[in-house]
Amino acid sequence: MARATAGGPPDRGPFSRWKSPARGPWLTSVFGLVLLVGIPIEFVTGLLSYAAYDPRLGSGPNPDHGLFGLYLFNWVTSPPWLYRVIEGTHVTLGLVLVPVVLAKLWSVMPKLFAWPPWRSVAHFLERLSLVLVVGGVVFEMVTGMLYIDYANRTNFYSGHFYGAWAFMAGFVVHVSVKFADMVRALRSRRLRTELRTGLAGTRPEPSDGSLVAPAPAPPTISRRGILALVGGTSLAVFVLTAGQSIGGAMRSLALFGTHYRSSGTGPNDFPVNYTAASVGITPAATGTSWRLVLVGARRVSLSREQLLALPLVTADLPIACTEGWSTQQRWTGAPLAELARLAGIKDVRPARISALDSHSVVLSGTQVWARGSMLALRVNGADLSLDHGFPARVIVPSAPGAHNLKWMSEIVFSEPT
Numbered sequence: 001m002a003r004a005t006a007g008g009p010p011d012r013g014p015f016s017r018w019k020s021p022a023r024g025p026w027l028t029s030v031f032g033l034v035l036l037v038g039i040p041i042e043f044v045t046g047l048l049s050y051a052a053y054d055p056r057l058g059s060g061p062n063p064d065h066g067l068f069g070l071y072l073f074n075w076v077t078s079p080p081w082l083y084r085v086i087e088g089t090h091v092t093l094g095l096v097l098v099p100v101v102l103a104k105l106w107s108v109m110p111k112l113f114a115w116p117p118w119r120s121v122a123h124f125l126e127r128l129s130l131v132l133v134v135g136g137v138v139f140e141m142v143t144g145m146l147y148i149d150y151a152n153r154t155n156f157y158s159g160h161f162y163g164a165w166a167f168m169a170g171f172v173v174h175v176s177v178k179f180a181d182m183v184r185a186l187r188s189r190r191l192r193t194e195l196r197t198g199l200a201g202t203r204p205e206p207s208d209g210s211l212v213a214p215a216p217a218p219p220t221i222s223r224r225g226i227l228a229l230v231g232g233t234s235l236a237v238f239v240l241t242a243g244q245s246i247g248g249a250m251r252s253l254a255l256f257g258t259h260y261r262s263s264g265t266g267p268n269d270f271p272v273n274y275t276a277a278s279v280g281i282t283p284a285a286t287g288t289s290w291r292l293v294l295v296g297a298r299r300v301s302l303s304r305e306q307l308l309a310l311p312l313v314t315a316d317l318p319i320a321c322t323e324g325w326s327t328q329q330r331w332t333g334a335p336l337a338e339l340a341r342l343a344g345i346k347d348v349r350p351a352r353i354s355a356l357d358s359h360s361v362v363l364s365g366t367q368v369w370a371r372g373s374m375l376a377l378r379v380n381g382a383d384l385s386l387d388h389g390f391p392a393r394v395i396v397p398s399a400p401g402a403h404n405l406k407w408m409s410e411i412v413f414s415e416p417t
Protein backbone atom coordinates (compact mmCIF):
# COMPACT_ATOMS: atom_id res chain seq x y z
CA MET A 1 0.00 0.00 0.00
CA ALA A 2 1.38 3.36 -1.01
CA ARG A 3 1.27 5.92 1.73
CA ALA A 4 0.99 9.61 1.02
CA THR A 5 3.24 11.79 3.16
CA ALA A 6 1.43 14.96 4.12
CA GLY A 7 2.64 17.83 1.96
CA GLY A 8 5.31 15.77 0.20
CA PRO A 9 5.53 13.46 -2.81
CA PRO A 10 3.94 10.03 -2.49
CA ASP A 11 6.24 7.38 -1.04
CA ARG A 12 7.00 4.93 -3.89
CA GLY A 13 8.76 2.33 -1.79
CA PRO A 14 12.45 1.66 -1.29
CA PHE A 15 13.40 2.64 -4.84
CA SER A 16 12.26 6.20 -4.72
CA ARG A 17 15.88 7.02 -3.88
CA TRP A 18 16.81 7.05 -7.60
CA LYS A 19 16.19 10.75 -8.01
CA SER A 20 18.54 12.03 -10.71
CA PRO A 21 16.55 14.16 -13.19
CA ALA A 22 19.07 13.26 -15.92
CA ARG A 23 18.08 9.61 -15.88
CA GLY A 24 15.61 8.65 -18.60
CA PRO A 25 15.09 6.70 -21.83
CA TRP A 26 17.06 9.16 -23.98
CA LEU A 27 20.27 8.99 -21.92
CA THR A 28 19.98 5.21 -21.56
CA SER A 29 19.51 4.89 -25.33
CA VAL A 30 22.60 6.95 -26.10
CA PHE A 31 24.73 4.53 -24.06
CA GLY A 32 22.72 1.64 -25.53
CA LEU A 33 23.53 2.72 -29.08
CA VAL A 34 27.27 2.89 -28.35
CA LEU A 35 27.13 -0.63 -26.87
CA LEU A 36 24.98 -1.90 -29.74
CA VAL A 37 27.86 -1.03 -32.07
CA GLY A 38 30.71 -1.93 -29.72
CA ILE A 39 29.61 -5.26 -28.28
CA PRO A 40 29.22 -7.11 -31.62
CA ILE A 41 32.75 -5.93 -32.51
CA GLU A 42 33.96 -7.37 -29.21
CA PHE A 43 32.16 -10.65 -29.90
CA VAL A 44 33.52 -11.08 -33.43
CA THR A 45 37.12 -10.11 -32.57
CA GLY A 46 36.92 -12.37 -29.51
CA LEU A 47 35.78 -15.39 -31.55
CA LEU A 48 38.49 -14.77 -34.15
CA SER A 49 41.12 -14.42 -31.47
CA TYR A 50 39.96 -17.72 -30.06
CA ALA A 51 40.14 -19.39 -33.47
CA ALA A 52 43.73 -18.18 -33.80
CA TYR A 53 44.78 -20.73 -31.18
CA ASP A 54 43.62 -23.46 -33.53
CA PRO A 55 42.27 -25.87 -30.94
CA ARG A 56 42.02 -28.70 -33.46
CA LEU A 57 45.77 -29.03 -33.21
CA GLY A 58 45.28 -30.47 -29.75
CA SER A 59 47.42 -27.97 -27.90
CA GLY A 60 47.10 -24.52 -26.48
CA PRO A 61 44.67 -23.30 -23.88
CA ASN A 62 41.45 -24.34 -25.61
CA PRO A 63 39.42 -27.19 -24.16
CA ASP A 64 37.09 -29.40 -26.17
CA HIS A 65 34.39 -27.09 -27.50
CA GLY A 66 31.46 -29.27 -28.46
CA LEU A 67 28.92 -27.21 -30.37
CA PHE A 68 30.69 -23.96 -29.52
CA GLY A 69 33.69 -25.08 -31.56
CA LEU A 70 31.72 -25.44 -34.79
CA TYR A 71 32.90 -22.15 -36.18
CA LEU A 72 36.58 -22.74 -35.44
CA PHE A 73 38.74 -22.90 -38.55
CA ASN A 74 42.37 -23.22 -39.53
CA TRP A 75 43.87 -19.86 -38.64
CA VAL A 76 45.35 -17.77 -41.46
CA THR A 77 48.95 -16.57 -41.83
CA SER A 78 48.21 -13.56 -43.99
CA PRO A 79 48.01 -10.60 -43.75
CA PRO A 80 50.74 -10.77 -41.09
CA TRP A 81 49.20 -7.96 -39.00
CA LEU A 82 45.75 -9.57 -38.80
CA TYR A 83 46.00 -11.11 -35.33
CA ARG A 84 47.68 -7.97 -34.02
CA VAL A 85 44.80 -5.75 -35.19
CA ILE A 86 42.10 -8.19 -34.02
CA GLU A 87 43.51 -8.63 -30.54
CA GLY A 88 44.55 -4.98 -30.13
CA THR A 89 41.01 -3.95 -31.07
CA HIS A 90 39.42 -6.53 -28.77
CA VAL A 91 41.41 -5.50 -25.69
CA THR A 92 41.46 -1.73 -26.30
CA LEU A 93 37.79 -1.43 -27.28
CA GLY A 94 36.81 -3.74 -24.41
CA LEU A 95 38.49 -1.43 -21.90
CA VAL A 96 37.15 1.73 -23.58
CA LEU A 97 33.59 0.36 -23.30
CA VAL A 98 33.85 -0.28 -19.54
CA PRO A 99 32.86 3.30 -18.54
CA VAL A 100 29.95 3.14 -21.04
CA VAL A 101 28.72 -0.15 -19.55
CA LEU A 102 28.93 1.27 -16.03
CA ALA A 103 27.05 4.41 -17.13
CA LYS A 104 24.38 2.31 -18.83
CA LEU A 105 23.94 0.22 -15.68
CA TRP A 106 23.69 3.39 -13.59
CA SER A 107 21.09 4.79 -15.98
CA VAL A 108 18.80 1.73 -15.68
CA MET A 109 19.30 1.19 -11.95
CA PRO A 110 15.64 1.76 -11.01
CA LYS A 111 14.55 -0.97 -13.46
CA LEU A 112 17.05 -3.51 -12.16
CA PHE A 113 15.38 -3.21 -8.76
CA ALA A 114 11.80 -2.85 -10.03
CA TRP A 115 9.18 -4.62 -7.95
CA PRO A 116 7.29 -6.93 -8.48
CA PRO A 117 9.98 -8.71 -10.53
CA TRP A 118 7.48 -9.83 -13.17
CA ARG A 119 4.01 -8.85 -14.25
CA SER A 120 3.46 -11.21 -17.19
CA VAL A 121 5.20 -14.06 -18.99
CA ALA A 122 6.66 -11.64 -21.56
CA HIS A 123 7.87 -9.35 -18.78
CA PHE A 124 9.37 -12.32 -16.95
CA LEU A 125 11.31 -13.43 -20.09
CA GLU A 126 12.54 -9.91 -20.63
CA ARG A 127 13.85 -9.81 -17.07
CA LEU A 128 15.43 -13.24 -17.44
CA SER A 129 17.37 -11.95 -20.45
CA LEU A 130 18.45 -9.04 -18.25
CA VAL A 131 20.09 -11.47 -15.83
CA LEU A 132 22.16 -12.82 -18.75
CA VAL A 133 22.91 -9.35 -20.10
CA VAL A 134 23.86 -7.67 -16.82
CA GLY A 135 25.49 -10.73 -15.25
CA GLY A 136 27.17 -11.56 -18.56
CA VAL A 137 28.62 -8.12 -19.20
CA VAL A 138 29.99 -7.86 -15.66
CA PHE A 139 31.48 -11.37 -15.92
CA GLU A 140 33.07 -10.61 -19.31
CA MET A 141 34.54 -7.33 -18.05
CA VAL A 142 36.02 -8.96 -14.94
CA THR A 143 37.44 -12.08 -16.64
CA GLY A 144 38.69 -9.95 -19.55
CA MET A 145 40.55 -7.57 -17.26
CA LEU A 146 42.00 -10.38 -15.15
CA TYR A 147 43.22 -12.10 -18.31
CA ILE A 148 45.00 -9.00 -19.60
CA ASP A 149 47.49 -9.43 -16.82
CA TYR A 150 47.91 -13.12 -17.23
CA ALA A 151 51.43 -12.84 -15.91
CA ASN A 152 49.67 -14.34 -12.89
CA ARG A 153 49.12 -17.36 -15.20
CA THR A 154 45.56 -18.09 -14.13
CA ASN A 155 43.42 -19.30 -17.01
CA PHE A 156 40.28 -17.18 -17.36
CA TYR A 157 40.19 -18.03 -21.03
CA SER A 158 37.50 -20.73 -21.06
CA GLY A 159 35.26 -18.74 -18.74
CA HIS A 160 35.60 -15.66 -20.94
CA PHE A 161 34.73 -17.75 -24.03
CA TYR A 162 31.66 -19.57 -22.70
CA GLY A 163 30.59 -16.47 -20.79
CA ALA A 164 30.59 -14.56 -24.09
CA TRP A 165 28.11 -17.03 -25.63
CA ALA A 166 25.77 -16.79 -22.62
CA PHE A 167 26.06 -13.01 -22.63
CA MET A 168 25.35 -12.80 -26.38
CA ALA A 169 22.22 -14.96 -25.99
CA GLY A 170 20.87 -12.44 -23.48
CA PHE A 171 22.16 -9.54 -25.62
CA VAL A 172 20.24 -10.70 -28.71
CA VAL A 173 16.97 -11.06 -26.76
CA HIS A 174 17.53 -7.73 -25.03
CA VAL A 175 18.23 -5.89 -28.30
CA SER A 176 15.19 -7.45 -30.00
CA VAL A 177 12.94 -6.42 -27.14
CA LYS A 178 14.38 -2.92 -26.72
CA PHE A 179 15.41 -1.82 -30.21
CA ALA A 180 12.20 0.04 -31.07
CA ASP A 181 12.17 1.76 -27.66
CA MET A 182 15.76 2.85 -28.23
CA VAL A 183 15.05 4.36 -31.64
CA ARG A 184 11.97 6.17 -30.29
CA ALA A 185 13.90 7.52 -27.29
CA LEU A 186 16.83 8.68 -29.45
CA ARG A 187 14.37 10.59 -31.66
CA SER A 188 12.71 12.22 -28.65
CA ARG A 189 15.58 14.65 -28.03
CA ARG A 190 18.33 16.21 -30.13
CA LEU A 191 21.92 15.50 -29.18
CA ARG A 192 22.96 18.97 -30.31
CA THR A 193 20.40 20.60 -28.02
CA GLU A 194 21.50 18.45 -25.07
CA LEU A 195 25.12 19.41 -25.64
CA ARG A 196 24.09 23.07 -25.35
CA THR A 197 22.06 22.56 -22.18
CA GLY A 198 23.84 23.22 -18.89
CA LEU A 199 22.92 22.36 -15.33
CA ALA A 200 20.30 25.08 -14.92
CA GLY A 201 18.33 23.94 -17.97
CA THR A 202 18.37 20.23 -17.07
CA ARG A 203 14.80 18.96 -16.72
CA PRO A 204 13.59 15.37 -16.37
CA GLU A 205 12.30 13.57 -19.46
CA PRO A 206 8.52 13.03 -19.54
CA SER A 207 7.56 10.28 -17.09
CA ASP A 208 7.82 6.81 -18.61
CA GLY A 209 6.77 4.90 -15.52
CA SER A 210 10.17 3.27 -15.12
CA LEU A 211 13.47 5.10 -15.71
CA VAL A 212 12.38 8.68 -15.10
CA ALA A 213 12.37 9.52 -11.39
CA PRO A 214 8.81 9.94 -10.05
CA ALA A 215 10.05 12.60 -7.65
CA PRO A 216 13.22 14.03 -9.19
CA ALA A 217 15.70 15.96 -7.08
CA PRO A 218 17.20 19.23 -8.38
CA PRO A 219 19.92 18.41 -10.94
CA THR A 220 23.53 18.07 -9.73
CA ILE A 221 24.85 17.25 -13.21
CA SER A 222 23.50 17.92 -16.70
CA ARG A 223 23.10 15.27 -19.41
CA ARG A 224 25.92 17.03 -21.20
CA GLY A 225 28.03 16.67 -18.02
CA ILE A 226 27.31 12.93 -17.81
CA LEU A 227 28.18 12.41 -21.50
CA ALA A 228 31.41 14.38 -21.03
CA LEU A 229 32.31 12.40 -17.89
CA VAL A 230 31.74 9.01 -19.55
CA GLY A 231 33.26 10.03 -22.90
CA GLY A 232 36.23 11.62 -21.15
CA THR A 233 36.84 8.52 -19.04
CA SER A 234 36.70 6.28 -22.13
CA LEU A 235 39.09 8.62 -23.93
CA ALA A 236 41.50 8.52 -20.98
CA VAL A 237 41.36 4.70 -20.96
CA PHE A 238 42.09 4.72 -24.70
CA VAL A 239 45.11 7.01 -24.32
CA LEU A 240 46.47 4.92 -21.42
CA THR A 241 46.14 1.56 -23.22
CA ALA A 242 46.19 1.94 -27.03
CA GLY A 243 49.93 2.66 -27.07
CA GLN A 244 50.69 -0.92 -26.08
CA SER A 245 49.29 -2.07 -29.45
CA ILE A 246 49.98 0.97 -31.62
CA GLY A 247 53.51 1.50 -30.34
CA GLY A 248 55.69 4.45 -31.28
CA ALA A 249 55.49 7.54 -29.11
CA MET A 250 52.13 6.40 -27.73
CA ARG A 251 53.74 3.40 -26.02
CA SER A 252 55.15 5.59 -23.27
CA LEU A 253 51.56 6.57 -22.33
CA ALA A 254 50.42 2.95 -21.98
CA LEU A 255 50.48 2.96 -18.19
CA PHE A 256 48.39 -0.21 -17.92
CA GLY A 257 51.17 -2.42 -19.23
CA THR A 258 54.38 -1.48 -17.50
CA HIS A 259 55.79 -5.00 -17.17
CA TYR A 260 56.55 -5.31 -20.89
CA ARG A 261 57.73 -1.74 -21.45
CA SER A 262 61.31 -2.34 -22.53
CA SER A 263 64.06 -4.72 -22.36
CA GLY A 264 67.38 -4.09 -23.88
CA THR A 265 69.59 -1.76 -25.80
CA GLY A 266 70.01 -0.81 -29.46
CA PRO A 267 68.35 -3.24 -31.88
CA ASN A 268 67.07 -5.29 -28.92
CA ASP A 269 65.31 -2.36 -27.28
CA PHE A 270 61.67 -3.41 -27.58
CA PRO A 271 59.14 -4.88 -25.15
CA VAL A 272 59.58 -8.20 -23.37
CA ASN A 273 56.86 -10.03 -21.52
CA TYR A 274 58.87 -12.84 -19.95
CA THR A 275 62.56 -12.21 -19.33
CA ALA A 276 65.04 -15.09 -19.40
CA ALA A 277 65.58 -14.74 -15.66
CA SER A 278 61.84 -14.90 -14.92
CA VAL A 279 61.56 -18.38 -16.46
CA GLY A 280 64.95 -19.66 -15.27
CA ILE A 281 66.87 -19.54 -18.57
CA THR A 282 70.62 -19.21 -17.86
CA PRO A 283 73.35 -18.14 -20.32
CA ALA A 284 74.94 -21.59 -19.75
CA ALA A 285 71.95 -23.43 -21.24
CA THR A 286 72.12 -21.26 -24.34
CA GLY A 287 75.92 -21.31 -24.80
CA THR A 288 78.10 -23.07 -27.38
CA SER A 289 76.77 -26.51 -26.44
CA TRP A 290 73.23 -25.50 -27.47
CA ARG A 291 71.75 -27.46 -30.39
CA LEU A 292 68.42 -27.25 -32.17
CA VAL A 293 67.02 -30.74 -32.64
CA LEU A 294 64.81 -31.45 -35.68
CA VAL A 295 62.78 -34.63 -35.77
CA GLY A 296 61.06 -35.76 -38.97
CA ALA A 297 61.83 -38.54 -41.44
CA ARG A 298 65.30 -38.22 -39.87
CA ARG A 299 66.78 -36.58 -36.80
CA VAL A 300 69.08 -33.59 -37.25
CA SER A 301 70.93 -31.56 -34.66
CA LEU A 302 72.16 -28.08 -35.60
CA SER A 303 74.41 -25.55 -33.88
CA ARG A 304 73.69 -21.84 -34.12
CA GLU A 305 76.54 -21.45 -36.62
CA GLN A 306 75.04 -24.15 -38.84
CA LEU A 307 71.65 -22.44 -38.68
CA LEU A 308 73.21 -19.09 -39.60
CA ALA A 309 74.79 -20.76 -42.65
CA LEU A 310 71.37 -21.74 -44.06
CA PRO A 311 69.66 -19.47 -46.65
CA LEU A 312 68.14 -16.88 -44.30
CA VAL A 313 65.11 -14.64 -44.79
CA THR A 314 64.31 -11.24 -43.31
CA ALA A 315 60.77 -10.00 -42.61
CA ASP A 316 58.99 -7.29 -40.58
CA LEU A 317 56.59 -9.21 -38.35
CA PRO A 318 54.76 -8.50 -35.11
CA ILE A 319 54.65 -10.27 -31.77
CA ALA A 320 51.05 -9.84 -30.63
CA CYS A 321 50.13 -11.19 -27.22
CA THR A 322 46.63 -12.21 -26.21
CA GLU A 323 47.01 -9.59 -23.46
CA GLY A 324 46.58 -7.00 -26.22
CA TRP A 325 50.07 -5.51 -26.49
CA SER A 326 52.13 -5.96 -29.63
CA THR A 327 55.34 -4.84 -31.28
CA GLN A 328 56.66 -5.19 -34.83
CA GLN A 329 60.36 -5.85 -35.48
CA ARG A 330 62.63 -6.91 -38.35
CA TRP A 331 63.55 -10.58 -37.88
CA THR A 332 66.17 -12.63 -39.73
CA GLY A 333 66.27 -16.41 -39.58
CA ALA A 334 65.93 -19.81 -41.19
CA PRO A 335 62.53 -20.52 -42.82
CA LEU A 336 60.63 -23.23 -40.91
CA ALA A 337 59.90 -24.88 -44.30
CA GLU A 338 63.68 -25.15 -44.89
CA LEU A 339 64.10 -26.85 -41.49
CA ALA A 340 61.30 -29.25 -42.40
CA ARG A 341 63.14 -30.18 -45.61
CA LEU A 342 66.34 -30.73 -43.62
CA ALA A 343 64.40 -33.19 -41.45
CA GLY A 344 63.27 -35.01 -44.59
CA ILE A 345 59.70 -33.65 -44.64
CA LYS A 346 58.51 -32.85 -48.16
CA ASP A 347 54.86 -31.91 -47.73
CA VAL A 348 52.80 -29.60 -45.56
CA ARG A 349 52.57 -31.01 -42.02
CA PRO A 350 52.06 -29.62 -38.55
CA ALA A 351 54.94 -29.43 -36.09
CA ARG A 352 55.31 -29.40 -32.34
CA ILE A 353 57.85 -26.80 -31.23
CA SER A 354 59.45 -26.90 -27.78
CA ALA A 355 61.62 -24.53 -25.77
CA LEU A 356 64.25 -24.85 -23.04
CA ASP A 357 61.76 -23.70 -20.38
CA SER A 358 59.60 -26.70 -21.45
CA HIS A 359 57.01 -24.50 -23.17
CA SER A 360 55.60 -26.25 -26.22
CA VAL A 361 52.93 -25.49 -28.85
CA VAL A 362 51.74 -27.00 -32.12
CA LEU A 363 51.91 -25.05 -35.39
CA SER A 364 49.61 -26.03 -38.26
CA GLY A 365 51.10 -27.15 -41.58
CA THR A 366 50.03 -23.83 -43.08
CA GLN A 367 51.92 -21.98 -40.37
CA VAL A 368 55.11 -24.04 -40.85
CA TRP A 369 55.08 -23.44 -44.61
CA ALA A 370 53.92 -19.81 -44.59
CA ARG A 371 56.11 -17.16 -46.16
CA GLY A 372 57.81 -15.37 -43.26
CA SER A 373 57.54 -18.25 -40.77
CA MET A 374 61.04 -18.63 -39.44
CA LEU A 375 63.38 -19.63 -36.69
CA ALA A 376 64.68 -16.13 -35.99
CA LEU A 377 68.35 -15.80 -35.06
CA ARG A 378 68.74 -12.05 -35.41
CA VAL A 379 66.56 -9.02 -34.89
CA ASN A 380 66.98 -5.54 -36.42
CA GLY A 381 70.39 -6.58 -37.68
CA ALA A 382 71.79 -7.80 -34.34
CA ASP A 383 71.92 -11.17 -32.58
CA LEU A 384 68.83 -11.86 -30.45
CA SER A 385 69.40 -10.89 -26.82
CA LEU A 386 68.83 -13.56 -24.18
CA ASP A 387 65.57 -11.88 -23.13
CA HIS A 388 64.34 -11.93 -26.73
CA GLY A 389 64.97 -15.65 -27.05
CA PHE A 390 68.66 -16.24 -27.89
CA PRO A 391 69.83 -18.56 -29.45
CA ALA A 392 66.66 -18.85 -31.58
CA ARG A 393 63.00 -17.92 -31.50
CA VAL A 394 60.07 -18.94 -33.70
CA ILE A 395 58.22 -16.16 -35.54
CA VAL A 396 54.97 -16.95 -37.41
CA PRO A 397 52.99 -14.31 -39.34
CA SER A 398 49.59 -13.42 -37.83
CA ALA A 399 49.94 -15.96 -35.00
CA PRO A 400 49.25 -15.12 -31.34
CA GLY A 401 52.43 -14.22 -29.42
CA ALA A 402 52.15 -17.47 -27.46
CA HIS A 403 53.21 -19.29 -30.66
CA ASN A 404 56.42 -17.26 -30.94
CA LEU A 405 58.47 -19.51 -28.69
CA LYS A 406 61.80 -18.22 -27.42
CA TRP A 407 64.88 -20.26 -26.38
CA MET A 408 63.90 -22.97 -28.85
CA SER A 409 65.18 -26.50 -28.33
CA GLU A 410 63.27 -28.88 -30.60
CA ILE A 411 60.92 -29.10 -33.60
CA VAL A 412 59.06 -32.36 -34.17
CA PHE A 413 57.42 -32.58 -37.61
CA SER A 414 54.65 -35.12 -37.70
CA GLU A 415 55.81 -38.39 -39.25
CA PRO A 416 55.02 -39.13 -42.90
CA THR A 417 52.05 -41.49 -43.07
Ligand SMILES: Nc1nc2c(c(=O)[nH]1)N[C@H]1C(S)=C(S)[C@@H](COP(=O)(O)O)O[C@H]1N2
Nearest residue numbers: 271272273274321355359401402404405406
Ligand atom coordinates in the same frame (compact mmCIF):
# COMPACT_ATOMS: atom_id res chain seq x y z
N1 LIG B 1 59.98 -20.28 -24.27
C1 LIG B 1 58.95 -19.41 -24.14
N2 LIG B 1 58.53 -18.72 -25.21
C2 LIG B 1 57.50 -17.86 -25.09
C3 LIG B 1 56.81 -17.66 -23.86
C4 LIG B 1 57.28 -18.40 -22.75
O1 LIG B 1 56.76 -18.28 -21.65
N3 LIG B 1 58.37 -19.27 -22.93
N4 LIG B 1 55.73 -16.78 -23.81
C5 LIG B 1 55.04 -16.54 -25.09
C6 LIG B 1 54.06 -15.47 -25.04
S1 LIG B 1 52.59 -15.76 -24.27
C7 LIG B 1 54.24 -14.30 -25.71
S2 LIG B 1 53.03 -13.14 -25.84
C8 LIG B 1 55.53 -13.97 -26.33
C9 LIG B 1 56.02 -12.70 -25.73
O2 LIG B 1 57.29 -12.42 -26.17
P1 LIG B 1 58.27 -11.61 -25.23
O3 LIG B 1 58.33 -12.29 -23.88
O4 LIG B 1 59.57 -11.63 -25.94
O5 LIG B 1 57.72 -10.25 -25.09
O6 LIG B 1 56.49 -14.98 -26.13
C10 LIG B 1 56.00 -16.28 -26.21
N5 LIG B 1 57.13 -17.17 -26.19
Ligand SMILES: [Mo]
Nearest residue numbers: 321322401402
Ligand atom coordinates in the same frame (compact mmCIF):
# COMPACT_ATOMS: atom_id res chain seq x y z
MO1 LIG C 1 51.24 -13.92 -24.66
